Structures are given as C-alpha cells and as structure tokens.
Amino acid sequence: MLLIVGLGNPGREYEKTRHNAGFMLVDLLAREAGIKLDKKGKGVWGKGRIAGVEVVLLKPQTFMNLSGEAVSEVRAFYKILAGSMIVVYDDCDLPVGKLRIRKDGGSGGHRGVNSIITILGSRDFPRIRLGVGRPPHGDTANYVLSPFTKDEQPALEEMLCRGKESVEVLITGGIDQAMNAFNS
Numbered sequence: 001m002l003l004i005v006g007l008g009n010p011g012r013e014y015e016k017t018r019h020n021a022g023f024m025l026v027d028l029l030a031r032e033a034g035i036k037l038d039k040k041g042k043g044v045w046g047k048g049r050i051a052g053v054e055v056v057l058l059k060p061q062t063f064m065n066l067s068g069e070a071v072s073e074v075r076a077f078y079k080i081l082a083g084s085m086i087v088v089y090d091d092c093d094l095p096v097g098k099l100r101i102r103k104d105g106g107s108g109g110h111r112g113v114n115s116i117i118t119i120l121g122s123r124d125f126p127r128i129r130l131g132v133g134r135p136p137h138g139d140t141a142n143y144v145l146s147p148f149t150k151d152e153q154p155a156l157e158e159m160l161c162r163g164k165e166s167v168e169v170l171i172t173g174g175i176d177q178a179m180n181a182f183n184s
Contacts, residue, residue: 002055003080004029004167005071007089007112010044010061018132019144021090021156022112023059025130025163030057032164043070051171056080060112067112068119075120082120086170087127088163089113092140094131096148097155099163101170101179102127126175128166130159 006026014020030037035048035057045058056078060070075085089112094100104124107114117123133152135143148156162182170178 001078001080001084002053002171003058003071003074003078003085004050004055005058005060005067005085005087005116007064007067007087007110008059009063010059014145016147017145018148019064019090021130021132021160022088024156025088025128025160025167026057026059028160028164029167041070041073043074045074051168053171055171064112064115066115068115068117071116072119082122082125085125086167087113087116087125088167089127089129090132090144091129092132092134092144094129094133096131096133096152097159098131099159099166099182100129100131101166101175101182102129103175103179126170126178128163128170130163 006022008020008023033048033050035046037044037046037057042062043058043060045056047056056074058074060067062069089110103126106123107117166178166182169181
C-alpha cells in the first residue's frame with residue numbers, strides 16, 4: 001500500500017492559496033480515481049486504487065507546521081513504511097507551473113516537510129514539488145497564503161495534470177522513470 005500525502009492548510013480561507021497546491025493535487029487524484037475522502041483523526045483521507053495499486057490519499061488537517069502528526073497517524077493505522085509514501089507540496093523555488101520529483105532529501109525550508117522528517121526520523125521518501133513561484137517583493141509567508149492569479153490559472157491546471165501523471169508513472173514505473181519523464 002502506498003500513502004500519498006498532499007500538504008496544505010485546512011479551512012476555506014486557505015483553499016485556493018499557493019500553499020495548498022499539495023491539497024489540490026490530492027483532490028484531483030481522488031476525483032479521477034473515485035476515492036472518497038473523509039475527515040478522520042488528524043486528516044482527511046481515503047483508500048482506493050491508482051494505476052492498479054492500493055493507495056491512501058491524505059490531506060493533513062493539523063496546519064502545515066504539524067503535518068507529520070497526521071502522516072504518523074495514517075502510517076501507523078495502515079502500517080505503511082516511509083519508503084512507501086509520496087509527499088506532494090508547494091515550492092517557492094520553482095516557477096508557477098513547474099514540477100520536480102526527488103527521491104529523498106531535506107525539507108528545503110518547507111515546514112510541512114520538516115514536520116514529516118522530524119516525526120518519521122527519516123528523509124527517505126519521494127516527493128513531488130509543485131512550483132508556486134516567488135513574490136517579486138515582500139514576504140514569502142504572505143505570498144504562499146495568497147491565491148494564484150487569473151493569469152497563473154492555466155499553468156496551475158497544467159501542473160496539476162502533470163502532477164497526476166507523475167504520480168501514476170511513479171507508481172507503475174518507479175522513481176527513476178518518473179524523474180526522467182517529468183524533471184526535464
């Protein structure tokens with residue numbers, strides 16, 4: 001079984017913000033695969049199949065900085081190993097619409113990823129970074145809590161579609177094949 005975690009913040013006020021790009025991709029995966037997501041414990045999650053593989057989709061409801069708590073809860077419930085998890089999240093170091101897949105690594109300053117690494121005690125899990133861009137000026141924290149602009153919507157939609165495809169390739173062909181196909 002594979003756990004796919006999309007990072008974001010709960011609540012309507014954050015729903016369409018850059019920081020919720022991970023939630024957006026999990027919602028797309030759930031819609032396309034017909035997986036019903038329900039609030040349980042510290043997350044919104046559901047079980048189903050993607051590309052023939054049994055998966056659990058998770059959107060932590062603990063706010064970004066405590067994402068690891070929800071991940072830990074679902075991993076314990078299903079006895080999922082860290083290597084059987086994909087984490088999807090926003091990344092300011094990538095332009096809007098660009099995505100990058102990594103095998104493992106540090107948090108890159110992302111507090112949600114840092115929370116997961118801290119609670120798991122491991123950095124060894126694949127991740128899909130979704131580009132949300134950097135503010136031209138001002139505070140990055142406020143920027144990631146702002147919605148995508150109307151002009152950015154086409155790039156966002158394309159990135160989410162490619163993100164869905166990248167998850168499917170990662171599941172069926174492995175991390176190296178996914179990185180070769182989507183990191184160019």
